[in-house]
Amino acid sequence: MWTTYEIQQGDLQGLGFGLGLFYVGDRAGDRANTFEVPSYLITNAAIFYKRxxxxxxxxxxxxxxxxxxxxxxxxxxxxxxxxxxxQGTISWEF
Known part of the structure; x- marks a missing residue:
């Protein structure tokens, strides 16, 4: 799940923030199902500026x-x- 918010007007127009959750449940560790790899939940975030x-x-x-x-x-x-x-990125579309 991922969501973002971008400021639409004013001096900070184009500034945005994002937040996401990534969940993976328990799963078999091998084809024979002899052990299980535990579930996990990680959180990701972003800040960006577009103009x-x-x-x-x-x-x-x-x-x-x-x-x-x-x-x-x-x-x-x-x-x-x-x-x-x-991770930082800069891009220019043309």
């Missing part, structure tokens, strides 16, 4: 730095999820 063809944004992924397992191949190959990260 005409210009856009700049900061995205905050796994905002609360939750430890989670993204996937598994077997008991010895369980892949941890990405920790808290910040």
């Amino acid at each position: 005409d063809a210009f856009r700049a944004a900061l995205n905050f992924n796994n905002l609360f730095d939750i430890d989670y397992f993204e996937s598994a191949f077997n008991r010895l190959r369980v892949h941890p999820g990405t920790p808290f990260t910040v």
Whole structure:
């Protein structure tokens, strides 16, 4: 689930904020269902500014730095999820 709000008028027109939740339930860790990978819920957020063809944004992924397992191949190959990260982008459309 993801939602955004962008200021529509005034001096801060084009400034926006976003907030999202990403949930994955319990799932089998291997094809034989010998173990289960636990569920997780991570929170993401963003702040952005748009004006005409210009856009700049900061995205905050796994905002609360939750430890989670993204996937598994077997008991010895369980892949941890990405920790808290910040990604900045600037773009110009033409």
